[in-house]
Amino acid sequence: MQPNNVLPDLQASILCEDVRQELNGLQTLVGVINILPTPALPVGLLKLCLWTRWCGGFGKFRQTSRILGVEEVQIIAESHIDFELKELEGNVTNVHLFAGVQFQQFGIHHVEILLDGELIIRYPLNVVRV
Numbered sequence: 001m002q003p004n005n006v007l008p009d010l011q012a013s014i015l016c017e018d019v020r021q022e023l024n025g026l027q028t029l030v031g032v033i034n035i036l037p038t039p040a041l042p043v044g045l046l047k048l049c050l051w052t053r054w055c056g057g058f059g060k061f062r063q064t065s066r067i068l069g070v071e072e073v074q075i076i077a078e079s080h081i082d083f084e085l086k087e088l089e090g091n092v093t094n095v096h097l098f099a100g101v102q103f104q105q106f107g108i109h110h111v112e113i114l115l116d117g118e119l120i121i122r123y124p125l126n127v128v129r130v
Contacts, residue, residue, distance in 0.1 A: 008057025055091040
């Protein structure tokens with residue numbers, strides 16, 4: 001963190017299949033994922049997106065997003081985005097694109113979001129047999 005930064009708040013984090021930019025500038029989130037059902041393993045996803053919105057901060061930051069395996073040791077996917085908030089009333093939307101993600105085990109995986117190396121949020125992603 002820079003000396004004059006004000007840490008932003010993570011307003012939202014949504015895992016989905018795709019994020020589309022509309023002609024009017026709005027974004028459409030497609031296939032919001034809260035559980036990953038599959039009949040067999042491994043299950044591969046050609047495209048997996050993590051949409052995040054930051055607000056209430058000021059300065060330059062680095063967001064790291066990652067998906068951890070069941071044992072919480074293996075990093076299945078990881079992505080970094082540098083961003084800047086130029087005013088406290090502003091917001092920034094980041095989209096992390098994970099390509100070719102493969103889940104090798106059933107069970108609870110975790111999504112983690114870090115800001116400048118500090119964990120901000122961690123939530124479960126369950127891969128279940130159907």
